[in-house]
Amino acid sequence: MAEAEIDYRKERIDRGIKARADTIFAISSYRDILYLLLPRALPVVALLVLPLILSQYWVKVLTHTCMIALLALSWDLLASIGLVSFGQALLFGVGAYISGALNHYFNLPYGLAMLIAVFGGGIFCALLLAPVVRLRGVYFAIFSLMLSMLSPRLIDSTDILGGSHGLAPVALFGSDLVATYVAVGAVLVCLFGFRRLINEDYGVVMMAIRDDDRAVMSAGINIYWRKIQALFIASTVGCFAGAFTTHHFGFVGMTAFSMDYSVLPLASAVLGGAGTFAGALTGAMILVPLSESLRAIGGLRIVCYCVILIAAVVFLPEGIFHYIARKYNQFERIVKV
Amino acid sequence: MEGKPLLKVEKLTKHFGGVVAVHDVSFELRAGELLGIIGPNGAGKTTLVNLITGFVKPDSGEVLFGGKEITGKMPYTIAGYGIARTFQMVRLFHALPAFKNVIIPLCSPRVKKLIGGKYGERDDVAIDLLDDMGFERDSFVPYKLAGSLPHGYLKRLDLARAMALRPDLLILDELFSGMAMSEVASTLSIIERFSESGLTVVMIEHRLKELFRVADRVMVLNFGLKIAEGSPKEVMESEAVKNVYLGTEEEG
Numbered sequence: 001m002a003e004a005e006i007d008y009r010k011e012r013i014d015r016g017i018k019a020r021a022d023t024i025f026a027i028s029s030y031r032d033i034l035y036l037l038l039p040r041a042l043p044v045v046a047l048l049v050l051p052l053i054l055s056q057y058w059v060k061v062l063t064h065t066c067m068i069a070l071l072a073l074s075w076d077l078l079a080s081i082g083l084v085s086f087g088q089a090l091l092f093g094v095g096a097y098i099s100g101a102l103n104h105y106f107n108l109p110y111g112l113a114m115l116i117a118v119f120g121g122g123i124f125c126a127l128l129l130a131p132v133v134r135l136r137g138v139y140f141a142i143f144s145l146m147l148s149m150l151s152p153r154l155i156d157s158t159d160i161l162g163g164s165h166g167l168a169p170v171a172l173f174g175s176d177l178v179a180t181y182v183a184v185g186a187v188l189v190c191l192f193g194f195r196r197l198i199n200e201d202y203g204v205v206m207m208a209i210r211d212d213d214r215a216v217m218s219a220g221i222n223i224y225w226r227k228i229q230a231l232f233i234a235s236t237v238g239c240f241a242g243a244f245t246t247h248h249f250g251f252v253g254m255t256a257f258s259m260d261y262s263v264l265p266l267a268s269a270v271l272g273g274a275g276t277f278a279g280a281l282t283g284a285m286i287l288v289p290l291s292e293s294l295r296a297i298g299g300l301r302i303v304c305y306c307v308i309l310i311a312a313v314v315f316l317p318e319g320i321f322h323y324i325a326r327k328y329n330q331f332e333r334i335v336k337v
Numbered sequence: 338m339e340g341k342p343l344l345k346v347e348k349l350t351k352h353f354g355g356v357v358a359v360h361d362v363s364f365e366l367r368a369g370e371l372l373g374i375i376g377p378n379g380a381g382k383t384t385l386v387n388l389i390t391g392f393v394k395p396d397s398g399e400v401l402f403g404g405k406e407i408t409g410k411m412p413y414t415i416a417g418y419g420i421a422r423t424f425q426m427v428r429l430f431h432a433l434p435a436f437k438n439v440i441i442p443l444c445s446p447r448v449k450k451l452i453g454g455k456y457g458e459r460d461d462v463a464i465d466l467l468d469d470m471g472f473e474r475d476s477f478v479p480y481k482l483a484g485s486l487p488h489g490y491l492k493r494l495d496l497a498r499a500m501a502l503r504p505d506l507l508i509l510d511e512l513f514s515g516m517a518m519s520e521v522a523s524t525l526s527i528i529e530r531f532s533e534s535g536l537t538v539v540m541i542e543h544r545l546k547e548l549f550r551v552a553d554r555v556m557v558l559n560f561g562l563k564i565a566e567g568s569p570k571e572v573m574e575s576e577a578v579k580n581v582y583l584g585t586e587e588e589g
Binding site for chain 1: 390392411412413414416417421422424428429430431432433437438440441442443444445446447448459498499501502
């Protein structure tokens with residue numbers, strides 16, 4: 001047995017296009033084009049077709065999945081610059097409350113309310129988190145977690161913005177299908193936008209700040225300003241998810257700050273594979289429907305959910321997307337030594 | 338440029354707890370000069386560099402660069418004025434390809450103002466710089482992840498990154514430590530070339546033979562104090578330096 005292991009080994013060969021120099025692809029045949037296009041077209045086609053074929057209940061789940069995916073994408077963007085967030089619920093809640101309050105108190109149409117929520121909320125969250133951009137790793141994580149836990153308590157105890165009852169009624173979207181496609185569209189724009197961003201020099205600087213911020217400072221780049229920019233971009237996405245959900249449910253309450261909105265995006269990004277954005281989406285597309293389908297088994301739901309998560313982290317620590325990408329880009333075969 | 342120093346360090350002092358890392362150090366640097374800084378381990382050489390480049394805030398004293406006060410400013414502000422540095426312990430972006438490491442300074446406001454550059458053009462500028470540092474343009478080396486390169490390459494990559502900032506003053510913190518002899522020779526000739534083209538250089542070095550060959554002036558630090566300064570020849574013959582390097586009481 002031992003000898004057989006020595007005699008054979010697994011060989012990995014890069015598949016497909018050989019002349020690859022980062023930004024230039026040499027495309028020589030339809031096979032190559034398909035090879036490149038397929039993995040990019042798959043999420044687009046899947047997300048566009050799914051709302052048409054799913055039942056009404058599952059379309060609602062898909063919409064919710066898209067919101068978690070948006071939060072996971074914005075988590076991944078922050079992680080790319082070295083800011084690990086435990087408080088995505090803060091972004092979600094701020095967006096939800098701004099849009100809800102503008103509509104409820106000032107009767108702004110929901111489109112305008114959402115627009116203000118996205119950009120105003122983005123600036124608000126960036127300013128809120130800006131004082132701690134000098135802190136890294138666990139300190140930023142704790143700060144963001146604390147802010148997201150503090151906010152609902154503040155609303156509850158001071159009775160502002162409807163207090164524990166929340167704000168209702170809030171304007172609703174016209175139809176479920178329209179809402180679903182708005183959600184799907186936002187996810188796709190965000191996914192491809194972020195992937196583009198990270199491959200530009202702007203994203204290269206972000207990743208360099210994550211790797212070694214002092215070296216980036218010595219290269220003459222204001223890392224704190226870059227981090228605040230990243231916070232703003234991530235916050236606009238998180239606030240959009242919040243504002244959208246407000247008008248999807250026609251209600252905004254303290255649940256907008258619930259831990260689910262912090263934990264699920266983080267779990268999605270980790271399960272799917274951080275740093276790729278596609279991984280964050282993959283993770284959300286698996287985790288959220290999974291948690292819904294486990295509802296049938298009642299109390300054991302959380303247990304099952306946790307076991308699956310633990311198994312994934314133990315057996316696929318790199319994340320599902322990294323694993324799939326490797327299998328897709330490389331042949332594996334057993335060769336005789 | 339006579340009388341108008343490019344860099345003027347005045348009575349710089351820094352304590353770390355009870356330890357005096359740099360004590361009352363003053364020196365001047367004229368444009369185009371190559372200054373060597375030597376001293377035993379723990380003499381305060383790296384702290385001095387950190388004080389000049391803003392990574393450590395001084396307790397007292399001041400630093401003037403081109404007549405402008407830069408004491409205690411943020412590292413990126415000081416880098417923006419044109420002071421580039423390398424790190425004793427290489428600080429690179431291991432997850433990025435080698436040439437992307439050089440892209441970072443090219444994205445800084447300073448370089449954007451000096452040469453402009455768009456996405457794509459920066460790649461070419463970076464590859465040119467690396468080629469200059471001995472990363473063969475046509476090989477795979479510039480495209481490899483920085484984390485997978487051997488140590489000597491990392492040191493030169495750090496140098497390329499510092500040069501990408503188009504600095505007026507280049508500070509090299511023990512660039513040659515851990516380099517092979519052949520690499521030292523080739524890198525030294527690169528630095529000589531920069532120096533001859535008018536760049537002002539500060540070199541902290543333990544390889545005295547190489548340093549004394551290229552330096553215009555040498556400064557000696559010991560326990561945070563400047564104990565000698567002068568031409569390489571003067572410094573080599575000075576009593577204080579002999580004491581530091583060979584010990585006060587000669588045995589045998």
